[in-house]
Amino acid sequence: MPIRRSQRLAARREAAFAALLVAPVLAWLGATLLYPLAVSLALSVENVRVIGSVGRFVGLDNYLSVLGSAAFWLALGRSVVWVVGNAVVQTALAMAAALVLEQSFPGVRIARTWIVLTWIVPTIVIVIVWRWLLSTSGGMINPLLIALGVIREPVGFFSTPASAMATLILINSWRWFPFIAVMLLAGLQRIPGELYEAAALDGASRFARFRRITLPLLQPTLFVLTVIGTLLSFNVFDIVWLLTGGGPANATTTLPILIYRTAFKGYRLSEAAAMSVVATVLLMGLALIAVRTLAPREEAR
Structure with missing residues (x-):
């Protein structure tokens, strides 16, 4: 009994020490997340029009106005398209890059380092580069597509609603897929090589090994990246605003815009x-909902 009590006391001390170490981070998160949310809640029940002005209490009037606004629901729909498009394109590009970088070839270490370059480049630099590349006068993309026979004349990538949204999704995915690829690469390197060797000896094809081994064992990593990526993509503002400003004709006006x-x-x-x-x-x-429905579950033994 004395031994158990001493063990319990030691466990409590360790838990208290761990809580003490985490407390500053939690306090910082509370200050940076909860405080702005509390301010937003307070503002949402008033009729403040500009920063610094004094408003009066109006209750749920603003919420009723928002929920009854067609512009809000249209922007929400565009945000859904934006999130789904980014999730599909980013995951596909990241998976392909991770599978390539997981192989052994000359220069693979350099490739693994340089793939994160597009992720660390400032947004304004990315916007300037892509505006130049996609420009109808002097850009490189249109002449390249004409030379390949894909198009006959220069295309305005931001001139129509469909092309503007698709172009933004591709640019944003190009920027963020290296981060996801690095995470997937880490997950791939945790998969035991013996599993692939055993499957190859059994005559499994590359696709069968990918479907039966790689995807199931990457499911926890893919789940976390899907949830985090969805939340981050939904809140993207800078690239959309700097490239299109929400146009043309509000076609790229997502909810943050x-x-x-x-x-x-x-x-x-x-x-x-x-x-x-x-x-x-x-x-x-x-x-x-994602945590309850998509989170990997351990099979019952």
Whole structure:
């Protein structure tokens, strides 16, 4: 009994020490996450129009206005298209890159280092480069596509709603897929090589090994990346705003763009705060649903 009590006391001390170490981080997260959310909640029930002005309490009027606004639902729909498109393209590019970088070939270490270059380049640099590449006058993409016979005349990649959204998805995916590829590469390197050797001896093809071994064992990593990637993609503002400003004809006006316009262009700060609160609730609900339905489960023994 004395030994068990001493063990319990030691465990409690370790837990208290661990909590003490984590406390500053939790306090910082609370200050940077909970405080802005509390301010948004307070603003959303008032009628503040510009920063610094005093508003009066209006209750749920802003929420009723937001939920009854066609612009809000259209922006939410575009955000869904944006998130799904980015998830598909980023995952496909990242998986392909991770599978290549997992192989052994001359220069693989350099390739693994340089693949993160597009992820660390500042957004404004990416915007300038892609604007130049996609320009109808002097850009490199249009002449290349014409030389390959894909198109006959220069295309305005941001001139139509469909092409503008597709182009933004490709650019954003190009920027973020290296980060996902590095995470997937780490997951691939944790898979025992003996499994592939045994499957090869049994006559399994490369595709069968990928489907039966790689994908199942990567499922936990893919799940985490899917949830985090969805939340991050939903909140992307800079690339969309700098490249299209939400155009043409509001075709790329996702929810973050609409919130910004409402707050700082339409001077309806409280309504924008209500939109942000609704968006936060939707994202939290989506994350909870994903955790409950998509999280890998251990098979019952």
